[in-house]
Amino acid sequence: MSSSPVTALIALAPGVHYLPGAVNSFVVVGRETDALLIDTGLDDSHARKLLRAVAEAGFTPSGILNTHSHADHHGGNSFILKRFPELKVFAPPMEDAIITHPILEPLTLFGARPPRELQNKFLLAPPSPARLAPEPGLCRIGGADIELIEVAGHASLMYAVRVGEVLYAADALFGPGALSKHPLTFCADSGLQKQSAVKLSELEGIKTVLPGHGDPSDDLAGLVAANLASYERTTDAVLNAVNRGEASIDELLARVCDALGVTMNNAGAVLLNRAVISAHLTELLEDGRVEMKVLGNKLIFGAQA
Incomplete structure (x- = not known):
């Protein structure tokens, strides 16, 4: 029998949780029960599970941070904003423009107004009004204290998020299963993609790393090595x-x-x-x-x- 999908938040450290899915959602608890939602998933289905999990844990959404503008990481924004219209959405520079105007993603890939076949939820998320996230470094969003780390390459610009000994790498690092399933790992800049992976490997004091796609790991160095090997394999190919x-x-x-x-x-x-x-x-x-x-x-x- 197959196991049921996880619908509850999983703790990675005190005040630091995630909801597993095709894309992981990272949740950081700030003041009292405030919960910063980081990456909201592909669609309404994931967003609904995220809101239910947050509520069952006794938290209340206090803000949204999208690490980058790919549809599978911000497609749930619209559903959440319908229920919490007061929430602010934050994203890195350039990425905020695409989240606000999602047609830019398939338009850029196709090079012109995309045909209907390319206007699907995997390439065209519902729009949400994103604003610029703080610059990389220590900051507070939605009452949560986090550290933003610039990790461009997979997207034109992307942030990883560190909270103490936990690192949410977003799509700067992929789990082994994702690397195996998708040997052509998406990137906007393959050189920067490699540099960002190396940058994360140099972080000290990380005990748990959560990729955007895959399970948490206590082996940051091993995860970086696997990703770099995959990226280099593509370059060689x-x-x-x-x-x-x-x-x-x-x-x-x-x-x-x-x-x-x-x-x-x-x-x-x-x-x-x-x-x-x-x-x-x-x-x-x-x-x-x-x-x-x-x-x-x-x-x-x-x-x-």
């Missing part, structure tokens, strides 16, 4: 694809997917994985390992001469 002969981004995407055993069955998956290839190509271009040119009215990438 892109470089190997280029070394097989000059090709366009879409041709390189097909080669990389074949090499990594990735099967794409919908337009959204193609665009997301295409962006990953583009990010790693930019890194390789800047490292001088790949060259880019226009040939036959196509943008072509080849090995550096």
Whole structure:
């Protein structure tokens, strides 16, 4: 028999909890029963579970912090705001604009007004009025004292959240299961993605790290090493694809997917994985390992001469 999904908050430390899900929600208790909700999940279903869990624990939502603007991390905002309209939503720079105007996510991926197939909850969350979160460092949001750590790369800008000995890494780090299921880990900047993972590995005094996708771990160094190995594997796969002969981004995407055993069955998956290839190509271009040119009215990438 399969176990029932967890619908209650799980304590990571005094005043620090999370709700497991396809995306984890991080909850930090501040003044008395105030609860800062960090990442609200993909949709109304997750948000409903989050509110129920918070209420059953005796807490009251006091604010929302979205670590970045991907739909699976702020899709629950709208449902929560309908019940708690006084809550303020905070997000990093640039990310706040996308949360406020979610069409920017599929528009950026597609390069123009996206067709209906790309206007789904995985790429287009309901809008919510986000404002700028405080700059990285110690701060108070919704009555909760937290430390924001800049970890750009997976998104244009993203914050990890530290509370004492607990680190919510957001999508700067993924659990082993997520890395295995999605070998082409999404990123806007693969170079920064690697730097951010290394940055987190240098934190001292962390006893528990919670990735945005996956279970808590007491091995920060091991989790960082697994993520860096996965990111480098993608870079190597892109470089190997280029070394097989000059090709366009879409041709390189097909080669990389074949090499990594990735099967794409919908337009959204193609665009997301295409962006990953583009990010790693930019890194390789800047490292001088790949060259880019226009040939036959196509943008072509080849090995550096």
